[in-house]
Amino acid sequence: MKFFKQVALCASLSFASLSLIATTSMAQAGIKVAFVTAEGGLGDHSFNDMIADGLKKAKTDLGIKYEVIQPRAVSDFKSSLVRAAAAKNFDLVLGASFDMIQPMKEAAAAFPDQKFGIVDVGSDPIAPNVVGGVAKDWEGSFIVGVAAAMTSKTGTIGFVGGKDIPVIHRFFNGYYYGAKTVKPDIKVLERYSGSFTDPAAGKEYTLALVNAGSDINFAVANLTGAGVIDAAKQTHTFAIGVDSNQNYMAPGTVLTSMMKRVDVLAYDIIKSVVDGTFKGGANKQYGLKEGGVQAAMDQYNKGLISDAALAKMDELTAKVVSGEIVVPNYIDLDPNAKQMGKPPIDRPSAN
Structure with missing residues (x-):
């Protein structure tokens, strides 16, 4: 667990260093931020709540003020962004999710003097x-x-995505690549519920995966993921949480959670406005090296992952950080390529 402690420490130091820098910029403190949530809104125990944690920390450390706007549906994203920008009293309008890219492009074009930020996008500037x-x-x-491949007893693991869109395939490809790296013969099933806000669908799809032999299922579906965890608890299998640390939601059932430190990302964007370093037209990436992602380990999943698996996770994390292993980003893949990553493995086929 040595390297995981280093990764967690990296994220903590990132916040600490940002806080230290911010103390020299308090003359610009008091800026106002509008946070337009992704689908599901606050209370999702996941993506939106974690960004909100970054806002709370920015309020404490940087003296900002913020308001939260919760669109009722994806179709309301543009109007929510435009309404915030048109108010002309926000120094930053912060959005979230891949679904918000196009609405933000349109809002940013309509309000070129407004600073915007967005968390969870692709490589291309907005x-x-x-x-x-x-x-x-x-x-x-x-x-x-x-972790899933080395823990599975059936030799089959699963994935429940919210929507069948590129950003969710990013998760699946990484999951598949990790599983196949340590267990080439592992079977990895994927399903998409069609919604980020339907726990009942998450449970239904997970029960079907369990019936197909999967004993560990990774939920990448926001609120729908609660149903994945519920199904795992009912069937005495494992779920893997996403975005925030969801281990506490079902102790002994959630094997681990793939934490996206979107709180760090949001804080960093806000800090750039506070200290005057905001520069649009760029996307900054935060990986294992930068403490932007990590597997959650705590008292709620203690003992669920073997020492051998933990050691292998540490070893491979170090190789990703060093560049020896390059995990494939689905969005950057050549559609015609038959293999992916470094070292290359065969791309997943439909199943």
Whole structure:
């Protein structure tokens, strides 16, 4: 567990160093931020709540003020962003999720003097007045894929995505790559519920995966993931949480959680506005090396992952950080390529 402690320490030091820098910038403190949530809103125990943690920390450390806008649906993203920008009293309008990229492009074009930030995007810059933050979820998914493959007793593991979209395939590919790296013969099933807000669907899809032999299922589905965890508890199998640390939701049932430190990303974007370093037209990436992703280990999943698996996770994390292993990012893959990653493995086929 040595390297995992180093990764966790890296994230903690990231916050600590940002806080130290911010003390020299308090003359600009008191900026106002509008946070437009992703689908599911606050209370999702996942993505939105973790970004909110970053806002709370920015309020404490940097003296900011913030308001939260919770769109009722994806179709409301653009109007929510435009409403915040049109108010002309927010120094930063912060959005989240891959589904918000196009609405933010349009809002940013309509309000070129407004600073925007967005968490959880691809590699391509959004607009000249938008800063993006990218947690390398494919690297974090790689590590929990290693844990799943080395823990599975059936030789089959599963994945329940919310929507069948590129950003969710990023998670699946990383998970698949990690599992296949340590267990080439492991079977990895994938399913997509079609919703990020339907726990009942999450449970239904997970029960079907369990019936197909999967004894560990990775939930990448926001609120829908609660159903994945419920199904795991009912069937005495394991679930893997996502975004925030969800181990506490079902102690002994959640094998681990793939944490995307979107709180760090949000804090970093806000800090750039506070200290005057905000520069649009760029996306910053945060992977295992930067403490942007990690596998959650705590009292709620203690003993669920073997010492041998933990040691292998540490070993492979170090290799990702050094560059010896390059986990494939689905969005950057050549559609015609038959293999992916370094070292290369065969791409997953539909199953």
